[in-house]
Amino acid sequence: MTTTQSRGGTVAASSAPPPARGGTTVHRPPLLPRLRKHWWSYVFLIPMILLFGAFTVWPMIASWWYAFFDWDGVGAATDWVGLGNFTEVLGNEMFWQAFWNSFLFSVVAICVEMPLALLFAILLNNHRLRGRDLYRLALFLPVVATTAVVGIVFAVLFDPAGGVVNDTLTGLGLIDRPINFLGSTTTALPTLMGIDLWKGFGITLIYWLAALQTVPKEIYEASRIDGANSGQQLRYVTLPMLTPIAIVILLLVFQRSLNTFDLVQATTQGGPVRSTDVVPTYIYRYAFDPFIQAPRYGFACAAGVVFGLLTLVITLMQAPLLRHRYKAGAA
Amino acid sequence: MIRTRRTLHWAAAMTALALAAAGCNLVGTGSDVAPTGAGVTITVALVPDPPGAGAFYREQFDAFQAANPGITVKVIENPSDQQLSAIELMFQQGSPPDVFRAQDNGMDRMLERGWVAPLDTYVTEEFIGRFPEGSMEPATSGLHRDGALMSLPLVWGDWSALRVFIYNQAILKKNGFDGPPKTWSELETMATAITKNGGGKTFGYSPGAATAPAVEMLANTAVPYSITAQGIDFRTGKAATADPGLVEAVELHRRMQAADVMMPGWESWDGSRAFTEFAAGNLAMYANAPWNVAEIRKLNPEIQMGVTTIPVPDSGRGAYTALPQSFGPLWGMSAKSKHPQEAWKVMDFLSSKKFHEAYYKTFGTFTALEDAWKEQASKNPDQKALLDVAEQTLRRAPNPKLADEGGRAILTAREAKPELRHIEAAVAAIVGDKPFLPVAKDLDKKIETLIDQTIAASDGKASRKDITFAGWDPLKPYSPEQ
The missing domain is CATH 3.40.190.10 (Periplasmic binding protein-like II)
Known part of the structure; x- marks a missing residue:
């Protein structure tokens, strides 16, 4: 008989080994007795279920429903337009521009932020590094900084007229004339991506640091006995062992970066000339822009649904590759 | 031991239900309770604009409350970008404001939804007389829709344009x-x-x-x-x-x-x-x-x-x-107000010479009641310049x-x-x-x-x-x- 212990005490006891996938059927007690046995646990779940239903499930279902109406957000939605909103979204050049920008945010987060954060995590995971907690704190601070404040601070720093960055670059003779970081259609998006990377870096770093804790020390010791140097340990121990968690981190970073909103809204509001517009700011504009006579909630919902589906498709496209990597890592 | 455990289970269940009920209340309408004393509470939804307006309005409504015992003014401040959405949400939730700010097109947006009360039954000759002569004509005031007075102004008509x-x-x-x-x-x-x-x-x-x-x-x-x-x-x-x-x-x-x-x-x-x-x-x-x-x-x-x-x-x-138009519409009174008489008193106060004098003094803005500021403005070089430009460049248009x-x-x-x-x-x-x-x-x-x-x-x-x-x-x- 095997018994699993956890902080909460004995949580599972079984005399049989876990069944293999596609193996023999395991006889479990009927549902009702099991529910009765743990009824108070389910009672504790009720508030969470209610809140989750009210604030996550219901808005999601409602947005799908409203997407089929020409609805301004007031009263019952009655003006059924079928797929009209979806057709308009899919045919709207500005939506695709915003989607492309959102996608670029994800590309930068995955291709630049993730490897860079891993590199820093490995460095900061070194027990011989003095002051590593201080470095971790410094790198994590931007995560807890308010985005609106971050936006204002960077706008001041990057100001082409008297901003510290431009003054420094000009003073050092690196540039002839100030760069209009947030005001030019060519530099505004890369600038925001840089700020987003800086702000989100700490959380990705924490993911990696947590992942690194899962690599057993014994394996490092064994590899050292086998004569592996630090580079070989990284190549043949650390990275393969991190692969399953790396896939989870990748999906988390992908989702987070694809939904960048507050930074763009606080700094450029999608401008200049929509060059930094991302899908969340696009949706926000149609739902809440104070300058339109009537908000287009139905259309905004349709844009949200399309965006959600596209995100899902991109995520699923990664699945075969990720599954392969996961199996390779797990093996 | 068993009894203690059962009691604990029941306590847990009741706590969970209480928490769930509290959670539900987050999406419920709730009810407005007068902050102090009994009587009627009038909710005013406004925008704290320009800077310092939040404190200004509170001070003014405190003075109003002192002069009108039994009426408490509850102020809800909305950010300017979300003001219309916030007011719409209040109406949707069944807790509409009694008085609200919705200027220009925003007023028409509220009007289309049937949320704005006509004010003709409340206004008197004395009230109309506070505004510049001819400025409250239904055809040109900017405050009337289909001949009915639907809104009140805050700033001087020329100021907006x-x-x-x-x-x-x-x-x-x-x-x-x-x-x-x-x-x-x-x-x-x-x-x-x-x-x-x-x-x-x-x-x-x-x-x-x-x-x-x-x-x-x-x-x-x-x-x-x-x-x-x-x-x-x-x-x-x-x-x-x-x-x-x-x-x-x-x-x-x-x-x-x-x-x-x-x-x-x-x-x-x-x-x-x-x-x-x-x-x-x-x-x-x-x-x-x-x-x-x-x-x-x-x-x-x-x-x-x-x-x-x-x-x-x-x-x-x-x-x-x-x-x-003579004015840009700004203050609206809710058609759903349960206390229209008291709400009108607040509207009346917001169009009083005392309030407009205070507004001009605090923010330097020319308000809808010319008597409240014109004499002083002509002595201020900056404001005199504004009056001169208005005189030279503004013309009535269809x-x-x-x-x-x-x-x-x-x-x-x-x-x-x-x-x-x-x-x-x-x-x-x-x-x-x-x-x-x-x-x-x-x-x-x-x-x-x-x-x-x-x-x-x-x-x-x-x-x-x-x-x-x-x-x-x-x-x-x-x-x-x-």
């Missing part, structure tokens, strides 16, 4: 200029020289904010206001974004942008940045709304600031700044929204599509250094199509006539009899 040219006398003098530019080419020449001599620290000109509002302000000296506001020439009833006056206003800014004359970074400025830069002495000239003047003076009391009329095209003025239902339907349809207005295309032309005319022509085609569609869908209620005022000369005051 007025646009001024603000310049730094010291910078102009330093660069060898005796006075402000009178024409667009003078503006271009002077701005170029000042930026060139400024060495990257002082700049000649800025279009004001990320949406380049100065384009519209300059264009309004060349073309009828309806072209910049709606993309429609009210003299012909046809789309006219490609009018040479508007095109040239955009091209002027495009040239200055391409030549690095304008202060860099304006492409991401908010509405407060221009006056901040001007007050700091970094910006020599710009056009904007009159409230900028008080803000500049607050930031830099010693600045040598001049306020004058906006430069006109080299070929001469083609239009005056339009005054399409307003199809006030004229009839058809005009309102067409213009509301146009306003529901903000992408058809020139603003985004103009900024794209300026920033991207691309010609504006082809884009303007394309916008005109779309506006024409929209007008035709709206007329076709109106069951005969709307026609081109509703947006056509053939006898209107934008260089002369318009009267509804024309």
